[in-house]
Amino acid sequence: MSDINVDVLIIGAGPSGCVAASYLFKQGLKVKVLEKSKFPRFVIGESLLPRCMDHFEEVGLLACLEAQNFELKPGARFLRDDIVCNFDFSKKHTAGWDWTWQVPRADFDNTLAQELIKWGVDIRFQHEVLDVAFDADGNSVTTVKDQAGETYKVNAKFVVDSSGYGRVLPRLLNLDKPSSLPEHSSIFTHVKEPNRPEGEEGTLITFDVLDRDTWFWVIPFSNGVTSLGFVSKNEYIDSFEGSTTARMKQMIETSSYYKDRFRGLDFEFDPICIRNYSKAVSKLYGKGFVLTGNSAEFLDPVFSSGVTFATESALCSAKLIAKQLKGQQVDWDKEYVDYIMKGVNVFRTYVEEWYTGNLQTLFFHRPENPEIKRQICAVLAGYVWDETNPFVKKHNRIVANLAHLINMEKEEANG
Numbered sequence: 075m076s077d078i079n080v081d082v083l084i085i086g087a088g089p090s091g092c093v094a095a096s097y098l099f100k101q102g103l104k105v106k107v108l109e110k111s112k113f114p115r116f117v118i119g120e121s122l123l124p125r126c127m128d129h130f131e132e133v134g135l136l137a138c139l140e141a142q143n144f145e146l147k148p149g150a151r152f153l154r155d156d157i158v159c160n161f162d163f164s165k166k167h168t169a170g171w172d173w174t175w176q177v178p179r180a181d182f183d184n185t186l187a188q189e190l191i192k193w194g195v196d197i198r199f200q201h202e203v204l205d206v207a208f209d210a211d212g213n214s215v216t217t218v219k220d221q222a223g224e225t226y227k228v229n230a231k232f233v234v235d236s237s238g239y240g241r242v243l244p245r246l247l248n249l250d251k252p253s254s255l256p257e258h259s260s261i262f263t264h265v266k267e268p269n270r271p272e273g274e275e276g277t278l279i280t281f282d283v284l285d286r287d288t289w290f291w292v293i294p295f296s297n298g299v300t301s302l303g304f305v306s307k308n309e310y311i312d313s314f315e316g317s318t319t320a321r322m323k324q325m326i327e328t329s330s331y332y333k334d335r336f337r338g339l340d341f342e343f344d345p346i347c348i349r350n351y352s353k354a355v356s357k358l359y360g361k362g363f364v365l366t367g368n369s370a371e372f373l374d375p376v377f378s379s380g381v382t383f384a385t386e387s388a389l390c391s392a393k394l395i396a397k398q399l400k401g402q403q404v405d406w407d408k409e410y411v412d413y414i415m416k417g418v419n420v421f422r423t424y425v426e427e428w429y430t431g432n433l434q435t436l437f438f439h440r441p442e443n444p445e446i447k448r449q450i451c452a453v454l455a456g457y458v459w460d461e462t463n464p465f466v467k468k469h470n471r472i473v474a475n476l477a478h479l480i481n482m483e484k485e486e487a488n489g
């Protein structure tokens with residue numbers, strides 16, 4: 075046993091760890107956050123959804139974020155050939171936030187962590203979790219390596235694994251399982267844009283659909299930097315030759331809409347390639363621990379749901395941990411797993427139907443149906459628990475059925 079005793083140990087100071095820590099700290103619990111890297115640090119995941127604003131607001135983290143003047147994201151644009159599909163979050167079926175931000179995550183995550191430190195939350199940077207051992211009651215002893223390379227131990231009543239791609243507990247407890255989604259990879263970097271187009275064109279987040287499996291994201295930040303990234307099947311990414319820089323430059327040439335804007339700009343860092351990014355686990359909690367955010371499940375970047383699920387799962391689990399540590403009964407299956415998976419499964423359908431092409435058929439069908447668009451827009455804003463929305467309640471058939479109808483109409487029209 076060590077001398078360091080906490081109520082809740084949180085692994086990782088990304089959005090998931092920070093939201094969990096802020097809620098638990100405000101409940102008067104003794105919290106410790108261990109973060110492997112030194113902040114600010116780069117991580118991908120720069121386009122947020124309106125739903126996560128609810129979480130930051132609830133835990134008192136909105137004001138520090140507002141002070142950063144991040145680029146406002148009032149919607150999202152999807153392009154395919156010469157068809158434009160613009161979603162405006164103020165025109166959505168479900169009540170709730172109608173804007174959010176597009177953010178350089180190094181600054182965004184650091185803002186959250188520094189705010190928690192200001193409140194008095196104990197966050198240790200460059201302290202890496204090496205091992206966690208649980209006893210039969212769920213009490214744990216965590217082995218940590220500090221920046222000097224020394225190891226020490228922490229006793230905790232509960233561990234929140236918010237370690238993102240570190241996947242600490244899934245690795246240590248063998249919880250990883252294959253994702254149900256087809257394998258895709260991504261390659262991305264940042265550019266400085268001294269001559270950004272004026273007005274909306276310069277600030278709008280856009281997904282340029284190059285073919286059914288391949289799309290290009292353009293995410294302008296308020297600091298003059300723009301994030302660029304390609305997503306596709308592994309074969310597509312592998313079909314380009316050379317360094318990641320050489321490959322990314324060739325890929326930019328495949329976007330007829332954007333190639334002139336980004337040709338010749340220097341990359342801020344060598345493009346990073348993440349292969350087979352979808353992740354899943356066999357369970358989301360156990361005695362004395364819970365998995366939140368990317369450490370639990372990651373689907374696909376196409377609808378920017380990662381950070382929102384990171385904060386949704388963090389806040390939901392933090393409430394349950396506080397309840398449990400106060401001696402109340404918690405039904406983790408019902409109150410955590412069922413709730414979180416309900417939302418994850420709605421997005422899973424949308425991701426699957428994106429890559430079958432059915433959702434793309436709906437997005438790019440003309441004329442648009444305003445009511446359908448409002449309902450899909452609420453899903454894209456992250457309001458995926460609102461069962462008054464048929465595109466939530468009947469998610470597993472409505473997209474495929476509508477696409478089928480559109481395709482039949484097209485076939486009839488073509489004789």
Ligand code: FAD
Pocket residue numbers: 085086087088089090091108109110111117118119120121122123201202203204236237238239240241242260261348351366367368369372374375378379380381382384
């Ligand atoms: P993270 O933000 O990854 O934070 C985890 C922290 O844990 C890190 O700081 C890490 O250093 C720390 N850690 C890891 N191991 C240890 C350890 N052993 N000890 C201590 N600390 C540790 N999401 C969006 O919402 N919008 C997007 O546009 C988007 N685009 C994406 C594009 C791609 C190509 C991919 C692959 C993902 C994208 N995502 C996006 C998903 C997004 O990256 C994640 O969902 C999000 O960062 C999850 O936040 P988190 O707090 O769970 O984890």
